Amino acid sequence: MxxxxxxxxxxxxxxxxxxxxxxxxxxxxxxxxxxxxxxxxxxxxxxxxxxxxxxxxxxxxxxxxxxxxxxxxxxxxxxxxxxxxxxxxxxxxxxxxxxxxxxxxxxxxxxxxxxxxxxxxxxVIVDRDDPAFEHPTKPVGPFLAEEEAKRRERELGWSVAEEKGRGWRRVVPSPIPQKVI
Missing domain, CATH: 3.40.1160.10 (Acetylglutamate kinase-like)
Structure with missing residues (x-):
């Protein structure tokens, strides 16, 4: 069938x-x-x-x-x-x-x-003025100890954030897609 x-x-x-x-x-x-x-x-x-x-x-x-x-x-x-x-x-x-x-x-x-x-x-097309570019929140990569995350933030210019109970991760901008092209 x-x-x-x-x-x-x-x-x-x-x-x-x-x-x-x-x-x-x-x-x-x-x-x-x-x-x-x-x-x-x-x-x-x-x-x-x-x-x-x-x-x-x-x-x-x-x-x-x-x-x-x-x-x-x-x-x-x-x-x-x-x-x-x-x-x-x-x-x-x-x-x-x-x-x-x-x-x-x-x-x-x-x-x-x-x-x-x-x-x-x-x-995708995104708005260049999307606040995500100023305040990254999308976690990427492995979990890190706080000390290592802070070192990378300082030395490499990363943005990092803690995920409660799991550790620290790098965060990157994730603007809202306006349109898929």
């Missing part, structure tokens, strides 16, 4: 929103294998919807991954240029999309389901 027949017309669409931590479970460090294993587990769970004929749009966060990439860039800052945050966001968005796309294609093939899977890196 085709998707169109099962639902009496066009297949229903489901939007699935994942946080960046869905790719890094507690105790994991965010290795390639961690990301791939977690993407596999996510896609296996989503196959229930696919097998019922739903079409999926999967969106995801990438805070932990952006923070890790920022840290890598800063560690190499003496020999390599540090890239702007928007470039790192796009890079990590693309890599997580790649993990999901590979895992979804593998899950579909195991079930002999023929579907297209596409990764799209998005861009």
């Amino acid at each position: 085709t998707d169109e027949n099962r639902h009496g017309g066009k297949p229903p669409l489901v939007v699935v929103a994942l946080g960046g931590h869905a790719f890094m479970q507690r105790g994991e460090t965010g290795t390639h294998d961690d990301h791939l294993r977690n993407a596999d587990a996510i896609c296996e769970q989503l196959m229930t919807l696919v097998e019922r004929g739903y079409h999926l749009v999967i969106t995801h966060g990438n805070g932990p991954q952006v923070g890790a990439q920022l840290e890598r860039d800063e560690m190499c800052g003496d020999t390599q240029p540090i890239r702007p945050l928007d470039v790192l966001v796009a890079q990590t968005e693309g890599s997580l999309g790649y993990y999901l796309q590979q895992s979804m294609l593998n899950s579909l093939r195991r079930r002999d389901i023929r579907r297209f899977v596409v990764t799209v890196v998005t861009q």
Whole structure:
């Protein structure tokens, strides 16, 4: 039975929103294998919807991954240029999309389901006067002890904030998107 027949017309669409931590479970460090294993587990769970004929749009966060990439860039800052945050966001968005796309294609093939899977890196328009630029609140990267967070704030110009009971993290601007382009 085709998707169109099962639902009496066009297949229903489901939007699935994942946080960046869905790719890094507690105790994991965010290795390639961690990301791939977690993407596999996510896609296996989503196959229930696919097998019922739903079409999926999967969106995801990438805070932990952006923070890790920022840290890598800063560690190499003496020999390599540090890239702007928007470039790192796009890079990590693309890599997580790649993990999901590979895992979804593998899950579909195991079930002999023929579907297209596409990764799209998005861009948004924001208001340059958004207060988020003056008061960053979006946590990225690993949790740090207060002393280390304050050192990085002082020496690297980071903005940091405490997450009660969990530690300190770098915070970056996260302006409200005005439009997806």
